Amino acid sequence: LVYDVALRPVIVEDFACVTIAFEDKTEVQEAGQMRRDFVANVSHELRTPLTAVLGFIETLLGPAAEDANARERFLTIMDREAKRMNRIVGDLLSLSRVESERRVRPTAEVDIPAVLRSVVLSLQPVAEKQNVKLIVEGAETSEMVPGDHDQLTQVFTNLIENAIKYGGRDKEVHICMTSHTVEPTMRSSAIRVDISDQGEGIASQHIPRLTERFYRVDSHRSREMGGTGLGLAIVKHILNRHRGRLRIESHKGQGSCFSVILPYE
Numbered sequence: 533l534v535y536d537v538a539l540r541p542v543i544v545e546d547f548a549c550v551t552i553a554f555e556d557k558t559e560v561q562e563a564g565q566m567r568r569d570f571v572a573n574v575s576h577e578l579r580t581p582l583t584a585v586l587g588f589i590e591t592l593l594g595p596a597a598e599d600a601n602a603r604e605r606f607l608t609i610m611d612r613e614a615k616r617m618n619r620i621v622g623d624l625l626s627l628s629r630v631e632s633e634r635r636v637r638p639t640a641e642v643d644i645p646a647v648l649r650s651v652v653l654s655l656q657p658v659a660e661k662q663n664v665k666l667i668v669e670g671a672e673t674s675e676m677v678p679g680d681h682d683q684l685t686q687v688f689t690n691l692i693e694n695a696i697k698y699g700g701r702d703k704e705v706h707i708c709m710t711s712h713t714v715e716p717t718m719r720s721s722a723i724r725v726d727i728s729d730q731g732e733g734i735a736s737q738h739i740p741r742l743t744e745r746f747y748r749v750d751s752h753r754s755r756e757m758g759g760t761g762l763g764l765a766i767v768k769h770i771l772n773r774h775r776g777r778l779r780i781e782s783h784k785g786q787g788s789c790f791s792v793i794l795p796y797e
């Protein structure tokens with residue numbers, strides 16, 4: 533705890549006394565520290581691909597100027613790294629947009645099964661590359677919840693993309709919707725969407741930290757897969773704004789299940 537202590541002399545009638553004021557500075561200091569950590573993380577995340585691109589430009593302008601083979605290889609790497617920077621900046625913008633929005637009740641109605649079908653359709657090529665089968669269950673009829681269509685699309689895109697990425701090749705991802713579930717912590721009944729994969733799972737000590745910005749269980753693996761480390765932070769903020777929840781269940785070696793719970797009202 534950090535306190536600012538101020539001694540303030542006051543005169544009460546003929547008596548001189550001193551009041552001691554304690555002001556709790558802990559939260560202010562923590563916010564400052566979080567901001568500094570965030571700037572340091574962003575700088576590090578962007579500097580890594582930028583350093584690679586700058587290094588390859590130098591090589592292409594110097595020793596490898598005449599080497600067509602090297603040029604092809606280096607340009608491919610530079611393309612990959614520049615795209616990574618682009619994704620990081622895009623995710624940072626999304627995050628800052630959803631963080632700065634006040635938690636107001638969304639006015640539009642969003643058809644969740646329709647969102648799931650369109651997300652699955654757009655991720656089909658990504659799944660096919662890994663020979664992953666996307667299986668949707670229980671999402672045949674319309675089910676509306678109040679929400680922001682684009683933001684909820686982003687939630688399901690991030691979670692299904694992760695399930696494809698971390699679930700592993702030649703596996704299945706199940707997307708299962710249940711309507712009218714009762715959540716003890718919610719005032720109204722809710723829609724629940726479980727996204728389960730057959731990957732390696734996540735050790736329990738990591739689970740509470742997964743929605744922190746840039747937190748990754750295995751940084752190398754996440755970068756290899758083109759991850760930015762911001763996907764679940766974005767999901768958490770969007771769901772907060774919708775008074776929804778994200779529940780993560782996973783056991784090492786037994787796959788993971790990410791559940792989105794959205795209230796009807």
Ligand code: ADP
Pocket residue numbers: 690694695698699729731733734742747748749750754755758759760761762763764765788
């Ligand atoms: P990233 O861009 O690294 O995927 P996310 O915020 O989406 O960032 O996820 C944070 C971390 O959570 C990932 O780096 C990964 O370690 C872990 N993770 C997310 N989804 C899964 C999953 N389905 N299976 C195993 N680990 C996962």
